[in-house]
Amino acid sequence: MKITAIEKYGLRCLLVLAKVGPDTQLSISEIAVKEGLSVPYTSKLLSILRKAGLVQAERGRGGGFNITRKAADITLFDVLTALGGPLVEPHHCSRYTGNLKECIHIDRCSVHDVLDSLADYVQQFLTDTTLEDILKENKTVYLKKDDYKLILTRAGVENKLTG
Amino acid sequence: MKITAIEKYGLRCLLVLAKVGPDTQLSISEIAVKEGLSVPYTSKLLSILRKAGLVQAERGRGGGFNITRKAADITLFDVLTALGGPLVEPHHCSRYTGNLKECIHIDRCSVHDVLDSLADYVQQFLTDTTLEDILKENKTVYLKKDDYKLILTRAGVENKLTG
DNA sequence: ATAATACTTTACTTTTTTGTAAGGATTTTA
DNA sequence: TAAAATCCTTACAAAAAAGTAAAGTATTAT
Known part of the structure; x- marks a missing residue:
């Protein structure tokens, strides 16, 4: 389980466009220079x-790419799914x-179950993180299990939350 | 970002050994049959x-593999790290x-920052999940951000928690 | 001792992923 | 309408990962 090169580089290219906003176009070669990548690969x-x-493209002289939505409206989940597909293949057990x-284990696969749980868990982080968060270096704070247990106890809240 | 075949199959092989416990040995071919894998690959x-x-191995007639610790003492993090290395390369930006x-972006890489945060977040799930949890199909419940915000508000707890 | 069993190592083949190359299509400008 | 700029598509090459094969080493039973 690794972040792939395409995911990382693709995210970087998109961030370049996110930074300038949906109303500004940049050409492939401009983006390539900014990220230190080759033009064909950036393409x-x-x-x-x-x-x-x-992103949207416009061809011809003066053309280029622009991001279709503003940074706050694109999540890391959108980007990584586009570039690398889902963390767990939908038909994992049949593949x-x-x-x-x-x-x-087709009848009852505990491995698949736990990987699905992991995928859900990861998706929560990814959908909570927008390109704007990355540009502004906002860190989303997640509660550790022990922390919230403690708080719930202190607050007298019963610990029966749905996942 | 995907769970790889080696990670999934390796986990499955280890679960076979976890199920029978540290005091029982199984041969490669026994494990291969149980998981529907080839003997060389299982090997x-x-x-x-x-x-x-x-796991530990003993050679010769009557030999085989046994798990070194009991299922409750091995986490998914241990297993996936062994089989696939870390989610984010330690020297990602230099690679x-x-x-x-x-x-x-060597001076200040916001992409690397967010991927490190993701890795930390994932690690929490993985270290919280043991092989025993998988065998018993225990699901760890994680709190969604909106849920805990609501609870904190209701409980009058200030929302300043460290990540 | 020797044969049978079972793990170990190294090298190889196949498949997938990554990255490149080249010619094609579209738009603008002169 | 032609040239220049720019994206688009397809095919290919290189690298990495996945999976196989074969010969080697250790242990036990006879």
Whole structure:
């Protein structure tokens, strides 16, 4: 489980466009220079972002790319999903079947369950974090399990929260 | 950002050993059959787990693998780190430098900052989840941001918690 | 001792991902 | 209408990851 190169570089390219806002266009080569990437590679990354609807392109002389929404309206989840797909494949158990036709745990897969929980958990962070947060270096504060237990106890709130 | 095949299959092999406990040995071929994997591949996965100290091997007739600690004492973080390394490379910015010698954002990299935060956040889930939790299908409940904000407000607790 | 069992290591092949190259299509400007 | 600028598409090359194969080493039972 790693952040891939395409995810990181793609995010960086999009942040360049987020910084200048939806009303400003930049060309591929401008973005490439800003990020220290090759023009063809930058082109590929922007193409992925365009197909996901995060940026728009205009061709011809004077053309370029602009971000389609403002930074506060794009989450890290939107970006990473566009660039790298979901953390857990939707049909994970039918894809990773080892040597067999079907996953040997197809009936009840505790591994798949826990990975799905992890994916949900990660998604919460990603959807809570917008490009604006990244540009402004806002850090979202998450509560550690022990902290909230303590607070709930102190506050006399019963600890029966849904996940 | 994806769970890799090695991470998933490696976890499954370790769970087989976790289920029978530290005092029971199973051979590679027994594990391979249980998980529907090839013997050589299973062998490779167990070798990785052994080098990480999560399982022990005994050679020769009657040999096999056993888990070194009981399920409650091994976390998902231990397992996934052994099989796939860290989510964010420690020297991420010096590795992903595009075409340049150094990352163009080396002085102050907001992307790296947010990815580090994500890694910390993920690590919390992974260290909170043990192999026993997976075997028993315990689900750890995490509080959503909006939920705890509401509770804190109701309880009159000031919302200044450290991450 | 020797054969059988079972792990270990190294190297190789296949597949996937990353990154590049080249020609094509579109728009603007003169 | 032609040239210049710019994005678009497809195919290819290189690198990394996944998975296999084969020969080696250690242990036990006979």
